Amino acid sequence: MKKNLRIASAAAAALLAVAPVAASTVSTVLADTTVTVEGGTQTNPTTSAELILNVTNAATLVDGDTPAKVAASISTPSIPAGATVAPAKAQVYVLDANTATTDKLTAGTTYVVKVKVNITGLTSLAGKTIKVNGKDVAVNAQGISGEIELTSASFTIPDKSLVGAPFLMEKATSDKPAVAVTSGSVDLAANALSVDGIVNAIKGKYEVANTNGTGTGIATVDWNVEKDVRAALKAAGITVKADGSFTKPATAFPVTLNLTATNGATSTAVITVNPAAVADTSYPVISYNGGNFNNGQTITLKDNESFDYVPVNGDINKTALEAAFTAKVSGASSATLKPTFDYSKVNTKVAGKYPVVVSATNANKKTSKVTFMLTVGVKGASYKTVQSDGDVPVYEINGNTVTDTKTVVKNGDQIAVFGNPITVGDKTYARINSADSNKYVESKYVDGTFKPANKVAKKVMHNAYIYDKDHKRVGTKTLAAYSNVNVYGAATKLADGSLVYQIGDNQYVMADNIDGTVRTLTHNAYVYKTSTKRADRRVLRKGAKVTTYGTPYKFKNGVSYYRIGGPAKQYVKVANF
Structure with a gap:
């Protein structure tokens, strides 16, 4: 059963603060920052845990921000059942110098976040050790681990003086x-069914570039292909083994590549991975x-197809297409x-690229499916x-009037975006459909600012x-x-x-139907399976904490x-709490 990360200490229960510290060991807190606790346990090991510290707003940080504006969260891909994580205050460090900073964040400088945590609730490991992120950590007699330092991935503050877009x-x-x-x-x-195999295939065929080329004053471009590939495999429900390999998927799946320039400019591209x-x-x-085409392959349409480039609010030319x-x-x-055609993902109200699945089934009930992207809107648009x-x-x-059209776009859609964002009130919006359209979506959903929460399986x-x-x-x-x-993200x-x-x-x-509520017994209590029969011989003692x-x-x-x-079936009388 997966569990949300629970913060044990009173201070940590409110916030995990990213705060600057002086050179001494005493932390100087300028301000608390809101944190989203993400993830959950995918396994319930008894002697090990994996904790990951993430910076959740790196894309929005700018030159001159205080370190206290950095937001971070801890995710727990695995942790013993019943354990909780108690973090201290987190600090921002300059990566190369490996020193905490109290100064404002500086354009072009690379930072990491560090935080020290303890794991509590390890009663079965009292006096033993727990392996955390591959390292042995002592557990005291009260079931509390020794101090563990977590370090986030590095992030660089954009240098807005540089030019170009990735x-x-x-x-x-x-x-x-x-x-x-x-x-x-x-x-x-067939011999490349692994994370490295996908990474090598993508880098072998594609490369990143800047619209302004290269040289002095021009931003460089970064792409973390491995991170994007792993995220795509997870989203596709493909289990990756410890060595990075996986079993051949039944169908093709998309990898969204996130490109980031050192001036903060971003873009995305979607690469479909066709399994062997x-x-x-x-x-x-x-x-x-x-x-x-065999089952699972992706088709690229000819440039001059009469049925591609469906007009916004127009009709698909199904006769020509089919x-x-x-x-x-x-x-x-x-x-x-x-063949049969599935147009359900095509949104003709919003310019974009949408998947159409073509399938054919024979008398042996064997089905082949291929996919192509159908474009709604004009040729040459920029897609996000x-x-x-x-x-x-x-x-x-x-x-300044913003009206909900009752039309929506969904996660993963590639939609056409035009011009620069506009601001109305406290929100920014990106224009869609055409250069003179009055239709918009919030910019954060197409500029890389918003990061979708991880999908985590939990037991009801x-x-x-x-x-x-x-x-x-x-x-x-x-x-x-x-x-x-x-479930998506934290509660x-x-x-x-x-x-x-x-x-x-x-x-x-x-x-409460998933995580439950911890309650304290005010009386000794039996555990029942029916109104007349006990579930076992246990007697839960007064003062014990029980999750209901x-x-x-x-x-x-x-x-x-x-x-x-x-x-x-296990039940305890409400009157005993």
């Missing part, structure tokens, strides 16, 4: 020159533009099949990838309804106790104060009980 370029070959791209694809050989295809002649073969594709029953048969935790509203702006401990943001039930479905559900509050986890677009479940889940159940005897533990 972009991705497909390298020149013997038969064609280098070309700027916003999307593309790579094929993986071993011909299976029992599957249908889909044909387009003289080429035959006439361009054919399919055969299998690799061993020339009999034809009629939406990064969000849910639906992103499209607004109409006239003067109490039957749970699904609610929307207004705390109204969504449908009639109930999540069953002891089932697993994916958050609805407008009425209810603590919830987001599980989908405008879908939430009560956090969800609202109480009222049994046939009229007595209310809290659920504890599981998956076997």
Whole structure:
């Protein structure tokens, strides 16, 4: 079962503050900064833990900001069940000098954040050691680990005096020159099914560049391909082994590359990774533009296709599109099949590039699927990838009046953005659809500022309804106790104060049904499985802390009980708390 990171100390319960320190060992706190506690346990090891310190707002920091503006969070890919993490104050360090700074952040300087933490609740390891991030750490008799120092990845404050913007370029070959791209694809050989294999394939075919070239006063461009590849594999549900390898995926998947220049300019490009295809002649073969495609491959449309570049608010030319594709029953048969087309992801109200899936199924129930990107809008637009935790509203702006159009774009959409952002009130907006459009989305979702929360699987401990943001039930479905559900980011509050986890677009479940609430027994208590039968011989002593889940159940005897533990039925009388 995955657990949210719980902060043990009173000071840490409120905030993990990133604060400058003087050269001495005494921390000087200028200001607290809000922190989002991310992640959760993917495993519940008994003798080890992995803790990761992340800087969550590096993209928004500018020259002259105080170190206290740096926001950080700790994620826990793995931690023993029942353990909690207690951080001290965090400090900002100059990377090369490895010294904490009390000065303002300086353009062009690279920094890291460091924080010291203890892990509590390690009663089973009292007097032993726990391995944290690969290192042995002593645990005292009270089940508290020794001090552990965490260091974040480095980040550099943008130098706005430098010029240029980053972009991705497909390298020149013997038969064609280098070309700027916003999307593309790579094929993986059967012996390259690994993180390094994808990284090498991408870097072998593409490179980064600056619109102003190179030289004095021109920003350099960075791309952390490995980080982006690992994020894409996780999003695709592909398990990466300790050596970086993985089992061949069934279908292709996208990798969003994040390009950042040292002046703070950013851009993204989406590369589709096609897993190694071993011909299976029992599957249908889909044909387009003289080429035959196997299951999972991605197709690039011809530049002059009549059905591409659908007008905004226009109709897809399905007749011409579907006439361009054919399919055969299998690799061993020339009999034809009629392909089917899934247009559900195409949003004709917003200019962008959207995936269309073409599929064909034969009499053996073997299905082949290929994907191509259909463009809505005009040729030559600049596309940005939406990064969000849910639906992103499209607004109409006239003067200083901002109106919700009830149209949305979704995380991963590639939408056309025009010109510079505008500011209305305390928000900035990016123009979409065309250079003279009055349709906008908030800039943070397309400029790389917003970082989507990680998707984490958690176990539901109490039957749970699904609610929307207004705390109204969504449908009639109930999540069953002891089932697993994916949640996005840390628990958050609805407008009425209810603590919830987001599980989908405008879908939430009560956090208490997952994390529970720690309560203190005021009486000795038995553990029951029914109103008349005890679950076991245990007697929970007065003063013990017990985690209960969800609202109480009222049994046939009229007595209310809290659920504890599981998956076997375990209940404690409410009156004992």
